[in-house]
Amino acid sequence: xxRAIILVRLALRNLxxxxxxxxxxxxxxxxxxxxxxxxxxxGDGGHEDWIRSGARMGSGHIAIQAPNFQKSRKxxxxxxxxxxxxxxxxxxxxxxxxxxxxxxxxxAVVGLASSPTGARPAQIIGVDPIAEAEFxxxxxxxxxxRYLEPxxxxxxYVGAGLLEGLDLRLxxxxxxxxxxxxxxxxxxxxxxxGVYRSGVPEIDQVVIHIPLTTAGSWLRSGDDVxxxxxxxxxxxxxxxxxxxxxRELSAEIEAGDLTVLSWREAMPVLDAAVRIDDLGNYVWxxxxxxxxxxxxxxTVLMSVLxxxxxxxxxxxxxxxxxxxxxxxxxxxxxxxxxxxxxxxALGLFLTWYxxxxxxxxxxxxxxxxxxxxxAMDPVFVPxxxxxxxxxxxxxxxxxxIFASIYPAYRATRIDVAEAMKFER
Amino acid sequence: xxxxxxxxxxxRNIGRNRRRTLITxxxxxxxxxxxxxxxxxxDGLTAEMIESxxxxxxxxxxxxxxxxxxxxxxxxxxxxxDGADVERLVREIAADPVVEAAAPRVFAGGLVSSGESTVAxxxxxxxxxxxxxxxxxxxxxxxxxxxxxxxNEILIGTEMARQLEVDVGDELILVAPxxxxxxxxxxxTVSGVYxxxxxxxxxxxxxxxxxxxxxxxxxxPGRIHEIAATVTDPWMAPExxxxxTAGLSPLGLExxxxxxxxxxxxxxxxxxxxxxxxxxxIFIVFAIAIFGVANTMLMATYERRREIAVMLALGTTPxxxxxxxxxxxxxxxxxxxxxxxxxxFPVMFWFHNAPPDLSWIYGDYTIxxxxxRPRLRVEYNFAMALWTGVALLITxxxxxxxxxxxxxxxxxxxxxxxL
Numbered sequence: 001x002x003r004a005i006i007l008v009r010l011a012l013r014n015l016x017x018x019x020x021x022x023x024x025x026x027x028x029x030x031x032x033x034x035x036x037x038x039x040x041x042x043g044d045g046g047h048e049d050w051i052r053s054g055a056r057m058g059s060g061h062i063a064i065q066a067p068n069f070q071k072s073r074k075x076x077x078x079x080x081x082x083x084x085x086x087x088x089x090x091x092x093x094x095x096x097x098x099x100x101x102x103x104x105x106x107x108a109v110v111g112l113a114s115s116p117t118g119a120r121p122a123q124i125i126g127v128d129p130i131a132e133a134e135f136x137x138x139x140x141x142x143x144x145x146r147y148l149e150p151x152x153x154x155x156x157y158v159g160a161g162l163l164e165g166l167d168l169r170l171x172x173x174x175x176x177x178x179x180x181x182x183x184x185x186x187x188x189x190x191x192x193x194g195v196y197r198s199g200v201p202e203i204d205q206v207v208i209h210i211p212l213t214t215a216g217s218w219l220r221s222g223d224d225v226x227x228x229x230x231x232x233x234x235x236x237x238x239x240x241x242x243x244x245x246x247r248e249l250s251a252e253i254e255a256g257d258l259t260v261l262s263w264r265e266a267m268p269v270l271d272a273a274v275r276i277d278d279l280g281n282y283v284w285x286x287x288x289x290x291x292x293x294x295x296x297x298x299t300v301l302m303s304v305l306x307x308x309x310x311x312x313x314x315x316x317x318x319x320x321x322x323x324x325x326x327x328x329x330x331x332x333x334x335x336x337x338x339x340x341x342x343x344x345a346l347g348l349f350l351t352w353y354x355x356x357x358x359x360x361x362x363x364x365x366x367x368x369x370x371x372x373x374x375a376m377d378p379v380f381v382p383x384x385x386x387x388x389x390x391x392x393x394x395x396x397x398x399x400x401i402f403a404s405i406y407p408a409y410r411a412t413r414i415d416v417a418e419a420m421k422f423e424r
Numbered sequence: 425x426x427x428x429x430x431x432x433x434x435x436r437n438i439g440r441n442r443r444r445t446l447i448t449x450x451x452x453x454x455x456x457x458x459x460x461x462x463x464x465x466x467d468g469l470t471a472e473m474i475e476s477x478x479x480x481x482x483x484x485x486x487x488x489x490x491x492x493x494x495x496x497x498x499x500x501x502x503x504x505x506d507g508a509d510v511e512r513l514v515r516e517i518a519a520d521p522v523v524e525a526a527a528p529r530v531f532a533g534g535l536v537s538s539g540e541s542t543v544a545x546x547x548x549x550x551x552x553x554x555x556x557x558x559x560x561x562x563x564x565x566x567x568x569x570x571x572x573x574x575x576n577e578i579l580i581g582t583e584m585a586r587q588l589e590v591d592v593g594d595e596l597i598l599v600a601p602x603x604x605x606x607x608x609x610x611x612x613t614v615s616g617v618y619x620x621x622x623x624x625x626x627x628x629x630x631x632x633x634x635x636x637x638x639x640x641x642x643x644x645p646g647r648i649h650e651i652a653a654t655v656t657d658p659w660m661a662p663e664x665x666x667x668x669t670a671g672l673s674p675l676g677l678e679x680x681x682x683x684x685x686x687x688x689x690x691x692x693x694x695x696x697x698x699x700x701x702x703x704x705x706i707f708i709v710f711a712i713a714i715f716g717v718a719n720t721m722l723m724a725t726y727e728r729r730r731e732i733a734v735m736l737a738l739g740t741t742p743x744x745x746x747x748x749x750x751x752x753x754x755x756x757x758x759x760x761x762x763x764x765x766x767x768x769f770p771v772m773f774w775f776h777n778a779p780p781d782l783s784w785i786y787g788d789y790t791i792x793x794x795x796x797r798p799r800l801r802v803e804y805n806f807a808m809a810l811w812t813g814v815a816l817l818i819t820x821x822x823x824x825x826x827x828x829x830x831x832x833x834x835x836x837x838x839x840x841x842x843l
């Protein structure tokens with residue numbers, strides 16, 4: 001025990017002896033650590049925002065659907081009343097409601113929207129106006145008119161892209177055509193009550209919201225829904241919540257009545273985008289710390305080579321090669337850990353101080369940037385996560401160990417007699 | 425700086441502690457590799473986005489009637505209600521030096537039904553031969569073949585085929601509102617099934633011969649909505665659009681020639697932001713690398729302080745000492761650059777010619793609706809490789825300013841007397 005303390009004290013003293021060299025190496029580490037925390041928090045914040053906006057434009061963080069619906073998108077694959085009942089009651093368990101922001105029913109079908117100008121394929125979603133206004137992001141993207149209201153009958157909330165494509169105006173009437181629950185082609189006249197612009201062409205040109213009651217009578221599906229969409233307070237909860245739902249609904253799942261889909265399964269393209277972006281971030285950190293690690297290797301190695309005589313003396317007095325190596329590694333770890341800690345603290349502080357309200361890229365793009373089905377908000381609000389800070393510390397710790405291994409190995413190989421032979 | 429003995433002194437000095445020089449050079453070389461490959465990957469992503477975004481369907485250039493966009497009304501055909509001499513127009517466009525191919529198109533929205541199920545689709549009337557040169561849809565066949573001209577044949581996407589539960593040889597009913605206000609309907613045979621990878625596209629676009637669609641939606645043979653063209657280099661499209669606007673004006677048609685940069689401004693924004701981002705990458709990587717170089721140079725000058733003191737004592741000016749240290753830094757930079765280039769170009773060559781495919785871990789994703797495959801594709805960018813080299817040398821120089829200044833201020837008498 002006391003040996004370890006002596007080792008640490010020796011290491012600290014050695015670092016202090018070469019204050020300038022230590023400071024320059026530490027500076028690289030501090031800048032690197034600060035940059036790492038900055039890019040991780042901004043990246044995490046961005047991803048959380050993408051996921052939330054993807055969830056709120058579509059079928060939530062978690063969607064409960066009939067097993068085939070995801071592929072078929074047909075009204076035949078809607079949720080049976082019993083399955084729906086089971087799902088709703090499972091969602092009401094306190095451990096789930098605690099982290100749930102909204103649960104909405106949706107009846108989604110693919111159909112044709114036509115006006116005198118032409119016809120366009122559309123994704124028509126029957127929604128509960130009040131619940132959906134809370135859940136969806138589309139009602140916030142209103143540019144004209146209003147969102148659906150509870151006693152609306154023949155109302156439709158359409159995207160600006162579809163509005164232009166069909167040459168409609170606020171108040172214009174147009175016809176929705178789709179296959180109904182009996183397999184017949186059914187038409188429904190609706191009126192534009194509101195127009196939104198989400199910035200995502202795939203949404204603006206396609207998605208139409210109509211009241212669930214209208215959809216039910218048009219498609220002869222009554223109160224049935226195809227999807228129960230669940231919005232959670234944070235994407236961190238998705239895994240636990242879907243596990244819980246899978247457990248509680250295991251009977252229905254085994255019977256093939258329903259399936260619980262997380263946003264990753266419901267939006268595979270967004271999942272890929274988030275993971276690729278993370279990969280990019282990790283590669284970037286890897287490169288930066290590769291360069292920093294080489295700097296540390298150099299500094300520690302030089303300090304070993306300069307101190308050959310000193311180590312020779314230590315070993316002549318009874319220090320084992322192992323302890324000598326341990327000393328070097330301790331020096332390396334202290335240097336990286338302390339500077340890494342300062343860097344992380346600095347990064348957290350600077351990110352919080354300057355960018356807590358978001359890093360604004362709106363000089364470069366406006367809300368028209370979209371990818372993988374979501375509009376990319378030009379303002380990135382950092383997300384601070386304890387796990388990320390711990391991950392970063394562990395990573396820096398490993399860099400410290402990794403960078404000191406070679407110098408430590410060299411120090412263990414010092415020939416004591418040779419090292420003490422000459423005054424240099 | 426290369427004049428006099430200072431350059432030689434600097435050059436020789438990097439050989440005095442080979443291991444240290446090597447590690448420092450490895451840091452800079454790795455930085456060079458990282459920057460060039462990252463920029464290559466960013467360029468590769470931009471190129472892939474533009475190719476995928478324009479190559480599948482839209483082409484890099486489109487010619488429409490001035491009224492056509494953005495409503496895309498079925499009766500806003502090129503040349504208005506009278507139509508135009510389509511063959512001549514296509515010929516004129518294809519004659520432009522950078523245009524590779526041009527193809528006429530007619531669009532209509534309609535219902536596609538197999539009897540049991542019905543889906544809504546966008547019907548695209550094409551000249552099968554010309555279209556194959558413009559859109560990759562016609563070449564993305566998984567089954568069957570493209571529709572033959574002037575027949576009731578239809579090419580649909582895999583997604584639509586699945587939804588309709590049909591395959592090659594089956595019959596489909598098309599119902600579409602026509603330009604004269606009536607409803608057109610006819611029977612078609614599935615000649616082929618394509619796959620673009622984008623579910624929305626594969627589920628909604630159906631391709632039929634142009635003449636057949638014109639009959640279905642009551643348009644005369646001279647009435648088309650669009651002529652799409654591909655160009656040799658996407659970045660030449662805006663120029664070609666201007667040239668064509670001037671070139672087509674004698675025909676007396678009110679047409680609009682739009683390049684992808686105008687049709688998809690967000691893609692242009694993205695490409696420009698990615699361009700700006702390159703310099704941020706260079707800056708950050710070398711800002712980190714600068715500490716390593718500074719440290720090395722500081723150590724190198726510190727262990728030579730006696731020697732520097734001797735030089736100063738013999739009459740060397742402090743400025744010459746600065747020059748020798750800076751020369752050493754430049755020599756280190758050149759060595760690192762050579763080392764960096766030697767490891768970078770093989771990697772670039774590999775990633776360019778056989779991009780590693782990450783699709784076993786990552787799925788496809790989309791940017792602005794363009795399908796991107798998770799591949800590490802890089803584009804060569806020699807100008808940026810050169811700039812990165814310059815940045816590397818500047819880094820080495822800047823990093824050694826402080827060590828050089830310290831070396832120049834070594835007090836000769838004190839140092840030589842052993843203090």
